[in-house]
Amino acid sequence: MNIVVLAKLIPDLVEELEIDDSGTALDMTWLRLIINELDDHAIEEAILLKERTGANVTVLAPDIEGVDDILFTAAAKGAERLIKIVGDYESGVNNHALARVLTPVMKDLQPDLILVGVEAHEDLDGSIGPLLAGYLDLPFIGYVASIELEDGKATATKEYPGGLSVEMEVTLPVVLGIQVAEEPPRYVAVSKVRQAMKTAEIEELEAGDFDLAGGPTIDRMYQPEVSEGATIIDGSLDDIADSLIGIFKELGVQ
Amino acid sequence: MNKDILVVIEHIRGEVADISYMMIAAARQLAETTEGEVLAVLMGSGIENLAGNLAADKVIYLEDPQLANFTSDTYQQSLENLIRENNPRAVVLGHTSIGMEVASLLSAKSDLPLVSSCLSFSGENGSVKFTSQLYGGKILAEGLIPEPIALLTMVPGGYKPEDGQSSTPPLVITAAAPQFADLEISVKQYIEPETGDVDITSEPLLIAVGRGIQLEDNIEIAEELAEAIGGVVCASRPVVDQGWLPTSRLVGKSGYQVKPKVYLTLGISGAPEHTEGIAGSETIIAINTDPAAPIFNIAKYGVVEDIFDLVPVLTEKLEES
Ligand SMILES: Cc1cc2nc3c(=O)[nH]c(=O)nc-3n(C[C@H](O)[C@H](O)[C@H](O)COP(=O)(O)OP(=O)(O)OC[C@H]3O[C@@H](n4cnc5c(N)ncnc54)[C@H](O)[C@@H]3O)c2cc1C
Numbered sequence: 320m321n322i323v324v325l326a327k328l329i330p331d332l333v334e335e336l337e338i339d340d341s342g343t344a345l346d347m348t349w350l351r352l353i354i355n356e357l358d359d360h361a362i363e364e365a366i367l368l369k370e371r372t373g374a375n376v377t378v379l380a381p382d383i384e385g386v387d388d389i390l391f392t393a394a395a396k397g398a399e400r401l402i403k404i405v406g407d408y409e410s411g412v413n414n415h416a417l418a419r420v421l422t423p424v425m426k427d428l429q430p431d432l433i434l435v436g437v438e439a440h441e442d443l444d445g446s447i448g449p450l451l452a453g454y455l456d457l458p459f460i461g462y463v464a465s466i467e468l469e470d471g472k473a474t475a476t477k478e479y480p481g482g483l484s485v486e487m488e489v490t491l492p493v494v495l496g497i498q499v500a501e502e503p504p505r506y507v508a509v510s511k512v513r514q515a516m517k518t519a520e521i522e523e524l525e526a527g528d529f530d531l532a533g534g535p536t537i538d539r540m541y542q543p544e545v546s547e548g549a550t551i552i553d554g555s556l557d558d559i560a561d562s563l564i565g566i567f568k569e570l571g572v573q
Numbered sequence: 574m575n576k577d578i579l580v581v582i583e584h585i586r587g588e589v590a591d592i593s594y595m596m597i598a599a600a601r602q603l604a605e606t607t608e609g610e611v612l613a614v615l616m617g618s619g620i621e622n623l624a625g626n627l628a629a630d631k632v633i634y635l636e637d638p639q640l641a642n643f644t645s646d647t648y649q650q651s652l653e654n655l656i657r658e659n660n661p662r663a664v665v666l667g668h669t670s671i672g673m674e675v676a677s678l679l680s681a682k683s684d685l686p687l688v689s690s691c692l693s694f695s696g697e698n699g700s701v702k703f704t705s706q707l708y709g710g711k712i713l714a715e716g717l718i719p720e721p722i723a724l725l726t727m728v729p730g731g732y733k734p735e736d737g738q739s740s741t742p743p744l745v746i747t748a749a750a751p752q753f754a755d756l757e758i759s760v761k762q763y764i765e766p767e768t769g770d771v772d773i774t775s776e777p778l779l780i781a782v783g784r785g786i787q788l789e790d791n792i793e794i795a796e797e798l799a800e801a802i803g804g805v806v807c808a809s810r811p812v813v814d815q816g817w818l819p820t821s822r823l824v825g826k827s828g829y830q831v832k833p834k835v836y837l838t839l840g841i842s843g844a845p846e847h848t849e850g851i852a853g854s855e856t857i858i859a860i861n862t863d864p865a866a867p868i869f870n871i872a873k874y875g876v877v878e879d880i881f882d883l884v885p886v887l888t889e890k891l892e893e894s
């Protein structure tokens with residue numbers, strides 16, 4: 320059983336985001352990038368499946384600054400193969416381009432299961448999971464919260480709103496978009512990651528030219544204007560607490 | 574010239590999802606610019622009645638037992654066919670657990686451009702501009718909808734469901750689904766939501782905890798506050814994903830839509846997936862250390878303080894009074 324997980328680095332939303340001089344993209348100069356949280360869940364789910372079934376786990380990621388860290392961290396968690404896709408990411412890339420680059424790579428790797436975070440907050444041209452499934456002619460199930468593997472089939476639990484889910488059965492190979500892993504992503508000690516840096520190897524594959532067709536062109540990016548923000552209550556903690564209690568009374572909930 | 578707008582109606586177990594009406598409202602506006610018609614696509618089995626209040630010019634109803642439950646492959650194949658037959662200007666789908674994957678599959682298989690997370694549209698000399706939401710709602714992006722046919726996925730917030738509803742039933746054209754090929758996915762069973770101890774959708778006062786609460790043990794400060802004031806604790810997704818509170822307390826896109834009198838947030842940033850669940854709240858009060866947190870854009874009252882400093886003081890005062 321071969322499992323391939325796709326992961327990418329995206330801007331950390333805790334940081335302030337700024338638009339660059341072109342007015343059509345984020346200013347990446349000071350931006351802190353972190354692993355897409357949902358990809359982290361996809362890695363966790365792959366490792367859990369490995370522990371249950373003895374599957375092999377490969378983690379594949381675009382070669383953006385910080386990628387070695389996320390790959391070595393995955394190795395420390397139990398991934399056996401690490402691959403980064405080297406290319407010219409500076410001039411812009413979208414999910415259509417990445418999915419096109421990954422299509423022949425997947426044909427080589429022959430995975431039974433491809434896992435990826437169901438979306439990323441920077442996606443503007445759809446999600447990479449179903450795009451890749453489309454190019455590979457594989458089935459896709461997204462918003463997945465648990466997976467069982469048996470006899471060349473996967474049973475995936477897909478989430479709908481309001482706590483409802485549905486169990487779907489699908490023949491392998493399949494691409495699954497992970498919403499949440501069955502366990503919160505595990506923590507690995509820095510020492511284990513350092514160990515992985517010494518023992519694990521990161522393979523490199525060339526992306527070649529990116530074909531962005533299929534995604535929109537952005538003419539303008541901006542921060543939303545706030546029509547009428549919150550009334551800010553300040554003062555000492557005592558004053559604030561008193562004000563809040565006053566508001567609760569006024570609104571009839573106290 | 575392509576001018577009609579196809580809208581893929583989302584429904585789960587006999588109920589049309591609100592996003593469908595919002596999409597129809599958006600499609601009405603798009604169709605005005607393109608001078609076309611709004612064609613709603615309803616796919617299922619024995620659900621013709623769901624077409625009744627859709628404010629579309631026509632409803633194309635694909636009736637087939639294989640469409641009784643959503644799977645991405647049957648939806649994708651049906652739509653591929655309908656797009657070929659109707660040659661629309663745009664196909665509008667929800668940015669949801671149904672629409673999002675169908676849109677991306679279609680984009681790859683039919684080689685059609687896709688714009689996701691659209692919040693609103695506006696017409697400009699015959700061409701249509703999209704405004705999309707990204708980076709957790711912190712940034713908006715604008716551009717022209719690709720020609721000649723575009724796939725669009727929509728997030729809530731730009732249109733009102735009422736504007737996609739009509740009291741006059743639309744013309745319904747029942748059609749056969751295509752011959753499905755190579756179906757790999759089958760639906761086994763639905764898993765009902767956990768029935769919680771409380772129903773957060775009917776509580777008048779909700780204390781919502783987010784990732785700012787940091788540790789499972791800290792949930793206690795929210796519980797104590799809730800007890801002192803007579804409210805109920807609910808949460809954002811990261812808190813539930815950690816297993817600190819059950820799914821019955823989850824608010825947002827994948828959780829519940831709540832409509833309390835007062836929604837008090839403790840350490841919640843206000844990501845669109847969360848805020849779409851709280852639009853029906855009468856008054857939102859936010860406590861967050863980050864003055865730039867998007868939650869302050871929709872809250873009526875805001876406090877820029879550390880919850881660990883403020884909440885105990887608040888609880889104590891409430892207990893005294
Ligand atoms: C498909 C999909 C579906 C989703 N569905 C949902 C959903 O249904 N519900 C949901 O909630 N999310 C959902 N999400 C996740 C959503 O995108 C956000 O990640 C999530 O809402 C963020 O939760 P948060 O605000 O608690 O955490 P964060 O965004 O991390 O915000 C934490 C906030 O706490 C503040 N803070 C930190 N420490 C303190 C302190 N001591 N005192 C005061 N403030 C502090 C910080 O300033 C920050 O603003 C979904 C995501 C996806 C991709």
Ligand SMILES: Nc1ncnc2c1ncn2[C@@H]1O[C@H](COP(=O)(O)O)[C@@H](O)[C@H]1O
Nearest residue numbers: 503504505506507784786787788811815
């Ligand atoms: N038990 C733990 N000890 C140390 N770090 C952790 C632990 N659990 C999670 N983390 C990491 O701490 C960071 C913040 O986690 P969170 O509070 O969930 O946002 C993440 O990068 C986690 O991977």
